[in-house]
Amino acid sequence: MLGQIGYLPSETAFYSGMKVKDLLSFAAKMRGVDCKEEAKVLCERLELNPERTIDQLSLGNRKKVGIVCALQHAPALYILDEPTGGLDPLMQREFYKILKERNEQGATVFLSSHNLFEVSRYCKHAAVIREGRILALDSVEKLGHTGVKRVSLRGTGQAPTLPGMRDVKVEAEGVRFLYDGDVHLLLQALASISFEDLTLTDPELDEIFMHYYEKGDTLQ
Amino acid sequence: MTLFFHELKRNSLSLMVWSGAIAFMLAVCVFIYPEMASQMGELGDMFADMGSFSEAFGMDQLNFGEFMGYFAIECGNTLGLGGALFAAIIGMGALAKEERDHTAELLLTLPVSRTKVVAEKFGALLVQILVLNLVVVAAVAVSVLVIGEEVSLSKMALLFLAYVLLQIELACITFGISAFIKRGGLGIGIGLALLLYFVNILSNLTEDAEFLKYITPFGYADGSQVIANGAIEIKYLLVGAVFALLGVLAAFLKYNKKDIS
Structure with a gap:
């Protein structure tokens, strides 16, 4: 199951002292897949330097490491917790472009966000959750047309x-x-x-x- | 095996520092022996006659003036304590560190079972202890050859074996504890190693406290006893093995059910 899931935690913590590429290859090896090519492409698209040590990276760049980590093995289900925190608008757009491609290839993407503009712009369905209970669940269009x-x-x-x-x-x-x-x-x-x-x-x-x-x- | 190698790599610096430091200190001990022996003469008797101080470190059982006796006591203090601290620290860190650094969130969302995580981390622990001891044995062997002292190989082997077992027992126990806690393991690990060390010294001092040797691994890994008797005390070792097994078992059972934050 976990093999088919790409998970991005809202606060990503990594092993200290590791380079971006070492961490990515560690995650890939733990999954038993070889996805160096995909990782490289993703790093390029998100403008992330795989030679850098993760500790030196800014919040946004660290987020990118988490994103590549969750996306590199091309899972069927994505669970993303606040994926765009710390990303600049240009990167956010590129990130959603990648997600959209993945979605068109048949993957399902779940994401949580406080940025409702993002949700209305990129999501098909949305749910409003308050204190662990789902208050509303519908397509974004219908949620928007409540009368x-x-x-x-x-x-x-x-x-x-x-x-x-x-x-x-x-x-x-x-x-x-x-x-x-x-x-x-x-x-x-x-x-x-x-x-x-x-x-x-x-x-x-x-x-x-x-x-x-x-x-x-x-x-x- | 990815996690196993990952663990070894992450701990390689601390392993190098610890093995280097212990090996260096033991080598120095060996190198200063000829100097000490020439000056000592009757000093060996004096060391053996210092009453409870001698008893505490087992110096009444050995001739401190002979190399084997001298080495057993130096080794007991350096490799015994140093190795114990190292074993306790890495045992404690193995599982708890992932949570303290919040890397558990990354590790446990990868498709690996918790059992496998525990098994590979445990394997890495054992290998680190073996590497540390190999480095130490090599350093001691070289320095003994250099000063040209005669040693009983079988007794030396037994001595080092006792310390490896001591370290493995401590690593197993702290590994078990580390499955239960979330942070602050380092203090518990060091505290436990020191406590067990002093418990053994206490049990050397008085007959009444001898039962304490059952609880501390220093009871069987006591340099002076091993060299004097040419054997490891099996009854203490067996109790130690039970503690070690319980520790590892607890780690596997607890970690599989643990609520990781």
């Missing part, structure tokens, strides 16, 4: 009163709130007040995330 709309009104200081309104914020330039209900009712209510501009958007994933966490609070 809830983020409504922003500019040029008014007055919010309409409707059932299904949450997170109402009255600011100097306008009013913002989340609306979960019949859109027709919303439009009728909006017609009765004056405002300069209106935007209706699907909420961002982090708003949905907050939504589930707030729900969790009321449950307790």
Whole structure:
């Protein structure tokens, strides 16, 4: 089983005094596979120098060692814990490109992340976990289309009163709130007040995330 | 076997330092012997007559003025204690170090069984102890040849065998302990080795404390006894073997179920 899994811990610790390439070949030998070529390609793509001693590496570069360690043997299942911490945006993009290739070749990738932009951009399915319980599990698209709309009104200081309104914020330039209900009712209510501009958007994933966490609070 | 060689490689520097230091000290002891012997004359009797001090180090049983007697006591203090400390330190480090350095997370997510991890680490322990003793034996052999002293080969072999067994027993016990703890093993290891060493000195001092020799491996690996009797005390050795087996058994059983963090 473990042979088919590539695991990346969130905090990677390595044996002190080892060179990157020695560690990679140790991990490969422990798996009983020869993947020098793949390791070399991955190191090049992630701009990691295999001749360096791991202790001298920065956090991001150490993360890359962990990534190559988890990816070099081309497993069928990836379990990645906060994979992009410490990586610069360019590397993050390259990293997700590699994962996408692996995914297209048939591998399954699980990853945990606090960066919800990353999740909405690269993942197909997402689950919200709070205190060990899964609160929501669906495709990222469906999680994003909960029927809830983020409504922003500019040029008014007055919010309409409707059932299904949450997170109402009255600011100097306008009013913002989340609306979960019949859109027709919303439009009728909006017609009765004056405002300069209106935007209706699907909420961002982090708003949905907050939504589930707030729900969790009321449950307790 | 990958992990086995990995362990040896990681410990090679400490192994070199320890074997080098012990071998060097023993060689020095051997080299200063002719000088000491010429000056000593009747000094040997004096060493044997210092009452409980002589008893504590077994000097009442041997002629300190003869090379074998001199060597057995020097060897007891240097290789006995040094080897014991080395064995305890590496035994303690073998399993606990992975957790202290958080490398267990890396190691145990590789496709190896815990039993295999324990077995290969244990094998590496034994090999390190053997290497240390081989280096020491070689250094002593060369220096004895250089000073041209006659030695009883069988007694020497028995003496070194006793110390190898002592180190293996200590390594087994500390290996067993290291499966239970997460960190701070080094202190326990050194403490245990020193404690057992002093327990033996205590048991040399008084008849009442002789039963203590059953618990400490220094009981059978006592240079003066081995050279004087030309044999290792089997009853102490057997008890020691039981301790060693329990240690290794505990390591395998515990590590397979341990919650590694």
